[in-house]
Amino acid sequence: TPPSHAVIGAGIAGLACARALADAGHDVTVFDKGRGPGGRMSSRRLEDGAIELGAQSFRAAHPAFREQVAAWVQAGVAAPWPDALWRLEAGRAARRADGHPRYTGTPRMSAVTRQLARGLPLHTGTRIVSLARAGNDWRLIDERGTTHGPFATVSLALPAPQAEGLIAPHAPELASECRQVPQRACWAAWARLEAPLTLPGAEANWPLLQFDAGPLKRVVRHRTKPGRGGAPELITLLADLDWSERRLEDAPDAVAVDLLGALNDALETLRPAASLPAVQARGAHRWRYAEPGAVAPGHDHRLTDAGLALCGDGWRGGRIEDAWLSGHHLGEALCHRHPLPDHGDFP
Ligand code: FAD
Incomplete structure (x- = not known):
């Protein structure tokens, strides 16, 4: 069976990572402690309207992100704003x-992340509190004590201070990198x-x-x-x-x-x-x-030989575009690392 991948964090970075994996035919499951996807791009419903308390708008400079934004505009989940x-x-x-x-x-910011999450197995209300390694597999333990897995890879698409504690027992060198991204x-x-x-x-x-x-x-x-x-x-x-x-x-x-x-x-x-x-x-x-407060130098994500990975805005630049690119590039790297068996058309 093809390897399964876990992504912790259903903000734009985690969803971009999961989307790249799922679109290439991989088996991926996403976990988030929140009630829905979105993270810092989520919207809050009030009795007479929706309101964004996090990100309000985003730029699109990189060609890959511009292509993604054009698809969102086409799908009606994003539009130009503000003009000044x-x-x-x-x-x-x-x-x-x-x-x-x-x-x-x-009609609200969370439409973008909902569009990205469409069709992905997503466990909301699920805070992951630790990771466990057995053989070549990873398992995730949530705050209710439920174990999820096995997974070949685990990507932490979280602000670095939140990723640090989860990753420290397994990859101390990455944990110390997280401390460079306050x-x-x-x-x-x-x-x-x-x-x-x-x-x-x-x-x-x-x-x-x-x-x-x-x-x-x-x-x-x-x-x-x-x-x-x-x-x-x-x-x-x-x-x-x-x-x-x-x-x-x-x-x-x-x-x-x-x-x-x-x-x-x-x-x-x-x-x-x-x-x-x-x-x-x-x-x-x-x-x-x-x-x-500072952005990690070098690549816009991290991926260890054991299949532990980090992505998110802090690994690239602090904006939505950076977070999407960081997650998207990690998803591509995971696809490259775990090529799917080729069931070619010819015997
Ligand atoms: P997040 O969106 O933070 O996603 C991380 C997810 O991980 C969250 O959903 C969280 O619930 C989940 N999580 C955390 N710990 C766990 C755990 N243990 N188990 C399970 N799930 C967990 N950017 C712009 O480009 N333009 C703007 O105008 C802009 N304005 C902003 C204004 C504010 C007030 C804020 C806060 C941010 C703003 N940003 C803006 C930045 C932008 O929102 C972020 O760069 C981007 O959304 C980060 O995405 P992410 O996926 O890296 O992280």
Whole structure:
């Protein structure tokens, strides 16, 4: 029988890896502790709309990823957004296009990862707590004590600090590489506003406001994303990473209040001044492993002779495109390492 492969982590990297294996005819099973696939690209359903608290959009520069994005656009799960970024400069809002086309998932970001996961055996709600080696096989043990396997290879598509503990007993050299890829934390607050958030000087459907300093890094208006027709004014407020790390242990609501206050303060500096509409609901989510503080040098994934592998954004660059490429390249390497028997057409 052909070898089976396990992938731990159903973020974009793990799914790209699993997809490359499955599309080449390999047997692959994916595990994730979350309720669904997506990881940092997941969307949260609120009573009257969906909201992204992690990644908001992605670029596509590498030819292989551009081809993948074109297929997503064709399938209706991604579309261009935003067409411009806004900044506050000298008391006014300024439109800044940086020339990089960007895309987002439609009708929500998680549509992209759901599309990648289609047809793949995926165990959600399954946190893997250890790996066991017997002969040439790997087995995975989840937090309920259930054993999964045997597998010929195990790919850890997780932020490096989460991969480190699983891999340390079996590949100490990879565990020490994981320690070179720390992850920064980020608070993401959200709010539902009673009225549209207007930015004096900006078009009515301005999508995204970038900040250069202060507690806020980015404010996103979800109703300006494609495919969100009729959605209420839901905004995400992403915090600066240094600010997030200083406030790491704070209560989510206190963080949401402070980030909304910072947005209101920024709006009041504009001429003419603006202010935040009434907040109908709010919350905040803490990403402990939001983005790599450093990227590992060399290849964009790791694969040992024993079939243990690592991929994810930290092994390439910290963006969705990097995570996809890292996972895709690992999937290709695993296909190459384990060629399937050739059942040629001729006897
Ligand atoms: P993840 O998406 O983190 O996937 C890892 C998965 O592993 C998760 O689903 C997790 O549940 C699972 N897992 C962890 N431990 C275990 C375990 N023990 N057992 C089972 N499962 C486990 N990138 C952009 O390109 N553009 C942006 O605008 C952008 N904005 C961002 C904003 C924020 C707030 C954040 C947090 C990230 C942002 N990023 C952005 C970065 C982007 O989201 C990531 O680079 C990318 O999604 C990483 O994918 P991944 O598959 O490597 O990891």
